[in-house]
Amino acid sequence: MSPPSRRPPEKSVSVPGFGWFLFVIPGMALVSLCHVQPSLLSTLPIPTPIAKAAGYIAERPNLAALIFYAAWGAHVAEGLVAGLKSSRAGMNSAAVLFWGLQTFILGFPSMIELNKVLRSNKAKDS
Numbered sequence: 001m002s003p004p005s006r007r008p009p010e011k012s013v014s015v016p017g018f019g020w021f022l023f024v025i026p027g028m029a030l031v032s033l034c035h036v037q038p039s040l041l042s043t044l045p046i047p048t049p050i051a052k053a054a055g056y057i058a059e060r061p062n063l064a065a066l067i068f069y070a071a072w073g074a075h076v077a078e079g080l081v082a083g084l085k086s087s088r089a090g091m092n093s094a095a096v097l098f099w100g101l102q103t104f105i106l107g108f109p110s111m112i113e114l115n116k117v118l119r120s121n122k123a124k125d126s
Contacts, residue, residue: 011117011120011121012086012091012092012095012098012117013095013098013099013117014113014114014116014117015102015113016106016109016110016112016113017109020106020109020110021106024105024106024107024109025105025106028071028072028075030046030050030054031057031067031068031071032068032072033054033058034054034057034058034064034067034068035058035061035064035065035067035068036068038058038059038064041054041055041058074107075103075104075105075107076104078103078104078107078108078110078111079100079101079103079104079105080100081103081111082099082100082102082103082104082110082111082114083096083097083099083100083103085099085114085118086098086099086100086114086118089118089121099114
């Protein structure tokens with residue numbers, strides 16, 4: 001039996017505000033450095049409050065590991081969920097890949113955008 005035919009969604013992609021890219025990507029890099037290579041922190045031009053927080057975390061290897069694995073695990077899980085949700089919504093493979101990768105990189109801001117797109121498409125279908 002073939003799956004029911006679905007009309008492709010009218011809107012498939014959306015991008016959160018540019019500020020999220022400026023916040024999340026360096027944040028994930030900093031979290032990674034705290035765990036993987038804390039000695040590099042002192043060589044980076046990081047604003048003082050952020051450097052103090054990163055230094056505090058880097059001095060505590062167990063805390064750095066916990067934050068590192070939790071953050072990366074959450075981003076991987078969010079990316080997979082976003083890909084699954086967009087696929088189930090009938091989006092084409094390029095849109096599914098877009099949502100999975102964008103949400104892996106940005107996390108919850110991208111998931112919020114995906115949910116907005118899905119709600120918008122559902123309202124238009126009604």
